[in-house]
Amino acid sequence: MYIVDDGIKLNAQLDRPENAAGKLPLVIIIHGFTGHMEERHLTALARTLNESGFTTLRVDMYGHGHSEGQFKYHTLYKWLTNALTVIDYARGLDFVSDLYLCGHSQGGLTAVLAGGMKHEFLKGIIPLSPACMIPDLARSGELLGRKFDPHHLPATLTVWGQWELDSNYVRVAQTLHVEEAIDRYDGPVLVVQGEKDDPGLIASAVSAARRYKNGSLVMIPGDTHCYDYHLDQMTAAVRDWLVRQQEA
Numbered sequence: 001m002y003i004v005d006d007g008i009k010l011n012a013q014l015d016r017p018e019n020a021a022g023k024l025p026l027v028i029i030i031h032g033f034t035g036h037m038e039e040r041h042l043t044a045l046a047r048t049l050n051e052s053g054f055t056t057l058r059v060d061m062y063g064h065g066h067s068e069g070q071f072k073y074h075t076l077y078k079w080l081t082n083a084l085t086v087i088d089y090a091r092g093l094d095f096v097s098d099l100y101l102c103g104h105s106q107g108g109l110t111a112v113l114a115g116g117m118k119h120e121f122l123k124g125i126i127p128l129s130p131a132c133m134i135p136d137l138a139r140s141g142e143l144l145g146r147k148f149d150p151h152h153l154p155a156t157l158t159v160w161g162q163w164e165l166d167s168n169y170v171r172v173a174q175t176l177h178v179e180e181a182i183d184r185y186d187g188p189v190l191v192v193q194g195e196k197d198d199p200g201l202i203a204s205a206v207s208a209a210r211r212y213k214n215g216s217l218v219m220i221p222g223d224t225h226c227y228d229y230h231l232d233q234m235t236a237a238v239r240d241w242l243v244r245q246q247e248a
């Protein structure tokens with residue numbers, strides 16, 4: 001299926017629990033930078049949640065997976081409008097009760113930012129290994145393994161040795177302020193983070209969890225950015241937290 005955002009088709013997958021009846025809570029799941037909705041950690045999470053009575057909606061964002069748009073020209077502004085459109089789509093489904101927003105890495109940052117914008121419609125936010133430090137790094141002049149003059153950007157930047165980005169990616173990121181988005185959301189938040197991830201990502205996740213008014217943090221011992229070793233612990237942490245929110 002596709003969800004259309006201002007003429008751009010976003011590839012999406014809606015999965016409901018077997019024998020679903022009546023209204024059920026729905027969890028939107030957003031992948032990260034260079035990722036897509038069929039990644040192992042995201043499909044495992046969706047499957048676990050479906051088995052626990054939650055509907056899931058996974059989406060490929062602009063320039064990623066099977067959605068339209070070129071990777072080179074994606075920005076966080078485009079991802080944010082994608083996220084807002086997907087939230088509105090989910091709100092319009094007549095079989096949805098509560099709505100949650102979950103994202104991994106850059107998708108986690110997107111969930112944090114969009115959560116502040118759509119705070120009144122979301123029962124909870126679940127950032128997984130959130131890359132909340134991207135805006136600060138863009139302002140500092142070192143991002144995704146690439147150093148640059150933050151005030152005099154080249155037309156394009158090649159990051160991680162192979163991914164070409166238009167400089168508008170950095171220009172957009174420089175304007176975003178994560179703390180303001182966090183402060184706009186009063187609902188429950190679960191941040192999940194692998195203990196063996198990049199130290200900057202860990203610090204960013206811990207800081208975000210502490211700043212939220214109703215935030216909690218689960219560290220997965222010995223695990224990576226994409227939960228390569230203890231995926232079951234990540235999916236269980238999200239499932240158990242969601243079940244508690246539904247019971248509250």
